[in-house]
Amino acid sequence: MTSYDVQLDGITKRFDDVVAVDDVSLDIEEGKFLTLLGPSGCGKTTLLRCIDGFETPTEGEVYIDGERVTDVPPFERDTSMVFQSYALFPHMTVGENVAFGLQMKGLPDERADGGSSGGGLKSLAKRTGSEEIDARVAEILELVELPDYQDREIDELSGGQQQRVALARALVTQPTVLLLDEPLGALDLKLRKNMQVELKNLQEELGTTFVYVTHDQEEALTMSDEIAVMNDGHLEQLGTATEIYEQPETEFVADFIGETNLVRGAYAETQEGPVVESDGLSFRVPREPAADGEVSFAVRPEKIRLGSEAQGLDNAFEAEVVDEIYKGNLGKFVVELENGKTLTVDMQITDRGEYLSTGRTVTV
């Protein structure tokens, strides 16, 4: 039977007149890497905070590992959060920062103020004492590839190292669910790309459920088992990276993820099969639309062929090359169809002479 670490049932969160999250239901399987993806202000962080307990939903229920936790405070939930800002204590060492993760979840730490012994996680209940804490801190720092960094000051570390400390602090309690709010947002592009791969590997190694917030679609496609695309508070589509990219269910998803050509028109059944009539051109489409009337379909630039490669294919039209951007052996072209609409085409160039010059007429 499928086991879910997070279940969101009809979550709505209002702040006065603002509906930040609008009736979102979502089940996240144990051990999965799920990304909440969407533009700024679409409600990703608010939804994440409802899972962690920093926000209480206006309507709906939150379940962690099968238990209803809708109004349980954050420190009593089996979750941990990593922030973009790291939220580390600059006056404490790396080791103290990570140990603080344990204290927050209720494991006594004799080196500090004795800590609190209430709450806490089942897995930690039997394991107490400062030696144990030291061992756990060392273990987790090893895991995030910062061995022997316990005694370093936070402000002696690079941004990437600080983010690893924040990650270690969140993971040291072995949460069922790790929540990450744009954790790589403050890093430069190269480090960000490296950390994406490292985070994904770490998640697979630990088998912990990750819920990851980003507005960066490339990051989401690279890392996620599943992507929940959000728009204006609601869930647009839930699916694997391939499903979201290859079979977007809405115009919003098609447009937000990757580059795409959107063609709008009227759907019709013909002897040749289903078509969309758009400004005098008739495009064969693979299936009936979900609704009648005006429809739109999306074609990725890399799925379009030009020149001899296009001849004999479905939907072959004459077009004029109106722009081309040189990218080594990958060509990016803008072509104008007879009806004046333009399409963007990406393709590997095997014979540059065939298409290149602007103004040429080609089959598309």
Ligand code: ATP
């Ligand atoms: P970003 O990517 O910019 O962080 P987001 O998708 O995480 O955006 P949220 O931060 O969840 O979006 O915000 C969703 C909406 O709720 C926004 O319109 C925001 O202004 C509003 N909002 C969030 N928190 C509060 C609050 N505490 N009080 C009032 N409005 C809020």
